[in-house]
């Protein structure tokens with residue numbers, strides 16, 4: 245999860261040749277300093293606090309929803325009871341049976357799956373990042389490739405590459421809308437190109453709803469991806485970690501609603517053993533720090549078994565397990581919580597976009613996720629990656645951090661991802677800092 249966390253990477257002085265000589269080449273390969281990590285590290289440092297550090301940096305660069313922290317922490321504080329069994333290894337390293345059942349039940353109630361899930365379809369690890377790392381390790385050999393469309397969630401790079409050493413075969417779209425049916429053909433072209441370079445393509449991953457674009461795929465498009473994966477016999481990975489963070493707003497009168505791949509007649513389109521979904525507590529339950537997520541696959545017990553075999557290294561704490569089980573099993577809380585989640589995202593989106601309108605900053609209208617993809621190319625000295633980095637540094641100097649398009653492998657310089665699901669004061673002050681300084 246390196247790029248979305250404050251402690252990612254090492255500081256330059258720690259990289260002395262003496263220390264490096266004692267480390268493995270595969271370990272060292274992961275800490276090569278680069279400009280993306282440097283910007284993220286600086287953006288996460290010296291965090292703003294209204295009273296204790298008013299001049300600190302306002303972070304609008306992490307995909308987190310801070311709008312319902314009070315509700316989640318209150319629920320946990322009032323329900324958490326540390327039973328003695330929670331001090332043991334419990335049901336083992338892939339989540340308690342209770343939690344796996346509660347997740348299956350939640351998916352059955354909220355994702356409209358064509359078939360009801362049972363707990364054996366669910367493997368729990370300490371976050372979706374850990375799941376993607378384990379999944380890549382279990383379905384790919386080193387040097388194999390996974391297809392991914394640009395722009396894409398920055399964390400996928402480290403999830404797949406840092407340990408499993410799996411390459412990303414990136415897909416460019418030019419003028420084609422990455423969420424459209426037409427975009428599916430670009431994956432096939434990218435796949436052929438990767439194969440012609442001698443690569444073995446093993447999977448295609450979608451972030452659905454999309455990070456960073458904040459949009460949902462239509463069922464027709466999802467079906468086309470399933471057909472494509474089936475045609476080439478590759479795994480289809482659908483990361484649905486923002487499934488419930490979908491909200492109405494004035495920008496999109498007829499938004500594409502979220503549809504889980506599990507709600508499609510997938511058996512008619514693909515060998516179901518190739519279809520895998522991820523969900524987690526981080527985003528829809530505003531709990532990036534608790535570290536827990538679910539891998540869902542209905543027809544591939546051997547894959548669950550291979551993931552279980554390495555799950556000890558990504559075992560979620562019984563405290564996180566208990567917190568999520570308790571929330572998922574509390575129907576009346578859940579009902580009210582999900583209504584508030586939608587309403588607060590709408591409200592925060594409206595506040596943020598009205599400021600952006602006032603500043604004449606273009607953005608891609610969105611209906612999902614806690615972030616917006618905004619176009620700051622008007623503030624670039626030149627339309628280059630170097631100018632984009634320069635703008636990011638100028639903003640950090642001014643006291644606000646937005647995630648650079650470069651880190652999401654944007655095809656065009658000047659795009660940034662802005663997290664709007666933060667207290668109103670932070671969005672107002674953060675954007676004021678951007679507005680006052682970088683344009684001077």
Ligand SMILES: Cc1ncc(COP(=O)(O)O)c(C=O)c1O
Nearest residue numbers: 307371372373451455524526537
């Ligand atoms: C699409 C996507 N998948 C996975 C993750 C990481 O989730 P977790 O906190 O469960 O590791 C993120 C976090 O930003 C994300 O945006």
